[in-house]
Amino acid sequence: MAGFGDHSSFSYKRPFRLERNKETSDIYDTRYQQIYGYHTPLNEEYQGPPLVMDDTSEEEPNTYITTAISVASLLTENLLSHPFIVLRRQCQVHNCLKNYHIVPYTLLPVVARLHRRQEVTTLWKGIGSTCIVKGLNLAVEDVLSKVTGWPKEFKQCGSILQYMQHITLKCISIAIITPFYSASLVETVQSDIASDKPALLDVFRDGFMRILEWGSPSRGRMLPIWAIVLPTATFGITKYLAQLILKGITVRVLRFKQRHRHELSDSYNINSKNASNPLIEDINLKANIFSFITMEIIFYPVETIIHRLHIQGTRTIIDNLDTGTSVTPILTGYQGFFDCYNSTIAKEGVGGLYKGFGALVLQLAAHLAIIKLTTLVVSEMTNLLKPANSPTNSDESVLNQQKYLFN
Known part of the structure; x- marks a missing residue:
């Protein structure tokens, strides 16, 4: 490359x-x-x-990594996190729990005792009904969207009316699946050694039973479903909107940082609206993960109250997570959301709203660890499969372009 910048050697x-x-x-x-x-x-x-700048070799690994992280995050959120969800829900609904398990390490000996006393699958109970309820929620939203013409996705909204329609669709879908969510919650927290294992489709039977008991349930202290629908729908839609707002703010912050970092580079066009752009996908993925983790932490106390209202009067017997070797029944008599909140603060203190928070910490730590591991594995694989670039060929290509211009 000697004389690359000297153009006197070429005849113009x-x-x-x-x-x-x-x-x-x-x-x-x-x-x-x-x-x-x-x-x-x-x-x-x-x-x-x-x-x-040939950025093809840079975009392809980014595309692979972003896709792999999306798949890993989806599997972790819906399947691999289920044992931690079981632990946190059992702690949340147990109003007499002495050890609040706010920190993760207190749960480890309890989990070891549960596995010794029960089967290995003791923390996977209710996984079938949980997936069914999530699928039912998607199906209800899809049907409502096709019948009413309301937008199912937030990004499809283009006016204030469409935003209101989208929020209304979300509220209606949450209200419809609330009875089935209650049935799934019972299957998730009930002890395997104190009750028969439910069948896969029992969630539909128990859900319809809660709908039939809309006015006055036949079981003692069970709240009517209409008294649970309003706080559940309010909780769901508030958490959803807060996550959207936080995600939007995070996306703008990350885009600003990327624009500042690569403002002189054409290969990082941050203003591109192409949805397949690996950089845009990576930013959206990071914002989605951050907003999900933040909302899980912020709304944890409200989730505790909602779960206690759902489980009340169902005659559910759960594992005693104080010892991990016994079971205990759930006996509460809340009159509604605010009565549950006031009773919890009065009898258990503010910490009562955070029972089982250590399980959430373990869940989020495992989620981030899986994403990090997936990133490392995919990065190494793409580096191994990427063909080696030849510097000599690259220099010759630039030199040939220069000769072609001046000859």
Whole structure:
């Protein structure tokens, strides 16, 4: 590459066609435009051919990594996190629990005793009904969207009316699946050694039974379903909107940081609206994970109250997570959301709203660890499979472009 910047070694020949810019009176070489995609004035000093940045090799690994992280995050959130969800829900509904398990390490000996006393699958109970309820929620939203024409996704909204329609659709879908969510919650927290294992489709039977008992349930202290629908729908839609707002703010912050970092680089076009852009997908993924984790932490106390209202009067017997070797029944008599909140604060203190928070910490730590591991594995695989670039060939390509321009 000796003499790369010295153009005296090349004999300059007049180009085939010249054009003059009417506004600036600059003369442009159209052959240079054909090679590099833009004009260069001949009456300006030539600085050499531009550096052509081939970012294909950079975008492909980013695409693979982003896709792998999305899949890993989806599997972790819906399947691999279930044992931690079981632990936290059992702690949340246990109003007489002495050890609040706010920190993770207090749960480890309890989990070890549960596995010794019960089967290995003791923390996977209710996984079938949980997946069914999530699928039912998606199906209800899809049907409502097709029947009413309301937007199912937030990004499909283009006016205030459509935003209101979208929120209404979410509220209706949450209200419809609330009875089935109650049935799934019971299957998730009840002890295997104190009750028969439910069948896969029992969640539908128990859910319809809660709907039939809309007015006055036949079981003693069980709250009517209409008294649970309103706080459940309010909790669900508030958490959803707060997550959307936080995600939007996070996306803007990350885009600003990326724009500031790569403002002089054409290969990182942060203003591109192409949904397949690996950089945009990566930013959206990071924002989604951050907003999910933040909302899980912020709304944990409200979730505790909602779960206690759902489980009340169902005659559920859960594992005693004080010892891990016994069971205990759930006996509460709350009159509603605010009565549950006031009773919990009065009898258990503020910490009562955070019972089982250590299980949430373990869940989020495992979630982040799986994402990190997936990133490392996919990065190593893409580096191994990526063909080696030859510096000599790259230099020769640039030199040939320069010779073609001046010959």
